[in-house]
Amino acid sequence: MDLETIASRFGWSDEEVRARNSICEIGKICYQRGLISASDGNISVRLSDDTVIITPAGGMKGFMQLEQLTRIDLAGNLVDGRGKNSTETGIHLVCYQERPDIRAVLHCHPPHAVALSVAEIDMQMPIIPEMVVTIGGIPTTPFATPGTHELGDSIREVVRCSDTLVMRNHGSVTVGGNLLDAFKKLDMLEHTARILWLAHTVKGGLEPLSDEAVRKLLDTRQQLGLGGRNTLENRCGLQGS
Numbered sequence: 184m185d186l187e188t189i190a191s192r193f194g195w196s197d198e199e200v201r202a203r204n205s206i207c208e209i210g211k212i213c214y215q216r217g218l219i220s221a222s223d224g225n226i227s228v229r230l231s232d233d234t235v236i237i238t239p240a241g242g243m244k245g246f247m248q249l250e251q252l253t254r255i256d257l258a259g260n261l262v263d264g265r266g267k268n269s270t271e272t273g274i275h276l277v278c279y280q281e282r283p284d285i286r287a288v289l290h291c292h293p294p295h296a297v298a299l300s301v302a303e304i305d306m307q308m309p310i311i312p313e314m315v316v317t318i319g320g321i322p323t324t325p326f327a328t329p330g331t332h333e334l335g336d337s338i339r340e341v342v343r344c345s346d347t348l349v350m351r352n353h354g355s356v357t358v359g360g361n362l363l364d365a366f367k368k369l370d371m372l373e374h375t376a377r378i379l380w381l382a383h384t385v386k387g388g389l390e391p392l393s394d395e396a397v398r399k400l401l402d403t404r405q406q407l408g409l410g411g412r413n414t415l416e417n418r419c420g421l422q423g424s
């Protein structure tokens with residue numbers, strides 16, 4: 184069945200069909216790339232009427248069908264759709280509450296980034312120039328129990344000033360103006376984690392870039408007019424902030 188037929192069958196708007204389709208596509212890519220396994224992770228998109236399309240509890244995100252996704256309001260109540268929305272819906276609601284500027288939230292379990300948080304290796308440290316220019320440091324939030332209200336509350340402060348973060352011993356949260364944007368940040372986050380992991384295996388205690396180098400990179404970022412919230416720029420969670 185094509186998208187148009189499915190949309191008219193369920194009475195979805197074009198915007199809703201596009202949102203549902205992008206969630207299924209990105210879920211597939213995250214699964215194939217090993218950024219989630221089994222029924223890990225959850226994905227959402229906020230529509231222009233401030234309702235949210237989100238993956239269901241327990242479903243395998245690499246094999247989602249459009250009609251399996253649920254639509255909720257910003258208080259987490261089901262607007263339509265059968266089934267139950269994600270057990271980690273709280274993460275998404277907190278992101279949308281704190282960030283009126285974003286339209287998509289992606290929570291995954293990228294193995295290298297999570298491993299670094301387990302090993303207490305800081306991803307906030309500026310080491311990779313590309314990261315400083317694009318998304319800045321990657322803060323790690325304190326451990327909170329998945330499936331409880333604690334989890335959403337544990338990221339509230341940090342998501343105000345960062346488009347990317349790692350929840351200690353658990354997974355990543357990336358946000359963006361659309362789902363592809365949130366995925367791009369996840370891709371960069373895990374790629375950086377892999378580089379840091381490799382570097383740590385041959386030499387512990389990595390040195391950050393100099394303050395001077397970081398300043399020049401942030402100047403470049405400003406000249407390029409890049410959007411998003413960069414923790415090296417707003418000093419969120421950094422010493423002296």
Ligand SMILES: [Zn+2]
Nearest residue numbers: 224271329354
């Ligand atoms: Zn999770």
